[in-house]
Amino acid sequence: MAEQDWKANKRVFAAVSLPTLLWTLLFFVIPMAIVWFYSFGENKGLTEIEFSGTLENYKRATEYLYLSIFGKSFAVAALVTLICLIIGFPVAMAITFASEKWRPWLLLGVMLPFWTNLLIRTYALMMLLGSQGFANKGLETLWGGASWFKTLVGLQPLPTWEPVQLLFNNFAVVFGLVYVHLPFMVLPLYAALDRLDRSLIEASLDLGAGHFRTIMRIVVPLAAPGIVAGVMITLIPALGAYLTPDLMGGTDSQMIANVIERQFKKANDWPFGAALSFILIYAMFILIALQAMRKKVPEVR
């Protein structure tokens, strides 16, 4: 076996893995370690940080203000994940059961946004949702039409159109995050559903179950590994989302990543920013550990 050959030959193994190891060490482990050390340090002057081993930064992070932002970030990320799951599951099912001819195009449609810069996508979305955006213009036209129809049948016209505030609030943040993270949910779900033996679905129908019951009793349980993967892969980046709440959120919609950014930039408090960052990382570790510990669902053959 080729695989065993390179495992047996230590030098080949080293040659293959060393560059990756060095890369990870230099550009991931060392910077993370520096940030980790910062989180136990104190600011001394503008650029100087003393590693004093203090826990003051972590203590400050447990203040109500920061805990509430952590809590809110979790709530937003959880809501985004849930909405992604509710929208993504039928989408993944539709792709799975689409004809061979259509499937690659549908998958392309899901993946296409990935190939566009996040900033550009976010601005495009903002143009859509702004007070002069397409959404509001469309609603205004409908409003005008309804008003005209009312006068036509001899009623008072509707009051003047007021644009709906679709941007710079929590709705905009959730909307934007769902938009950005939907592909993360759809792709693992599709992968799980695609592996599903179609005859299991047919067997369920054959035994008298309708489509809804077949989905709830057969498809969802067997797609559970994909659902868990999709939830994790959506929840974790949504939790650390920075750009979307920054651009689309209002003053009350900041998430934890925005607070961290402010510590490193405006507040110039790197030790506190580092502490907040690591609390976020620990939280994600816990999530991943929980996923690893979950009851193993038998693989679909």
Next chain:
Amino acid sequence: MTDAPKKPIIQIQNVTKRFGRVAAVDNVSLDILAGEFFVLLGPSGCGKTTLLRMIAGFELPTEGTILIDGQDMAGIPPNKRPVNMVFQSYAVFPHMSVADNVAYGLKIAGVKGGEVRDRVAEALDLVKLGGFEDRMPDQMSGGQRQRVALARSLIMRPKVLLLDEPLSALDAKLRAQMQFELAELQDQVGITFVTVTHDQDEALSMASRIAVINKGEVSQLAGPSDLYEYPANRFVADFVGSVNIFEGKLTLDEPDRAAVDCPGLGKVYLNHGVTGPHGADVWVALRPEKIYLHVPGEGKAVRAAAQDAPDGHNFARGCIKGMSYLGDITLYDILLESGARLRVSRPNLSRHDQEDFTWDDKVSMHWRADSPVVLLG
């Protein structure tokens, strides 16, 4: 089985199924009788599975009607049809225990807990899986999973049980055992079984009637022995069992006897009439096990042939060019003097029998006058 009422439970009337331009099933009409073990036999891609899936409701006929117990199935989805299916892959739900798998349909139908438990136990006993209730499918062998699939369908007490290649995934020994068990089970529960298979042994051993399907059409519909001994055409003769087929001309055609002159095989005499005009081009099919081998010389063979055929008929000479020893029988590949090849099989009646003939031996052969089959198409 013989005392079962012979009314059709499934009526397939002029059913055609086209995928794009290809007709997978082409104007098929057949009746499946209540209580019989019906087999759809054919090579892969012949449309037999499509036909089965149309009965189950997973495919819809492009044209034609399917009636189950007199009721038109058009527009009736699979979950509302009085049939159940055992899938080729068994489709046992991997996330449910054996008991939950078997109980699935009953629970959907709203049957109460106590009755579900009793019927699950009963169904598992029927397929000899009593005590396996709490097993998970991944702890079971392929044969056991198949029994779970069988129990899961039988518990629904369907009017018809459909089986898609039920034995194809089992090893040879288990397959032979399951052939018997399926036939026995069918006899026991009295439900009509409709099985799809490409394996002629399977079909012959289990079926009460077999429909041979070729290119989407029914080639012949008959009982196992009729199918084997009286194939209606070359496709059936060749597909069911192995056979030697020779082209020839009908030279004698009377109500009680017939003769065919085959350039490859020689003069063939039959002690019964055939349907076909005098001088017609026909084919003669001769099964390998119906040919007697003689060694050496030919006197004995000629005398044996002459017992029920005129001189010079039903007799051939050749040379053994190949042998394959299969344990119970030995197959001989014989080069005839005409240059044609003939396959002959011979039971190994004694433990040293196979030493009688060997490569390059000159042999003569004869067959009885009721052995050849004359085919028109």
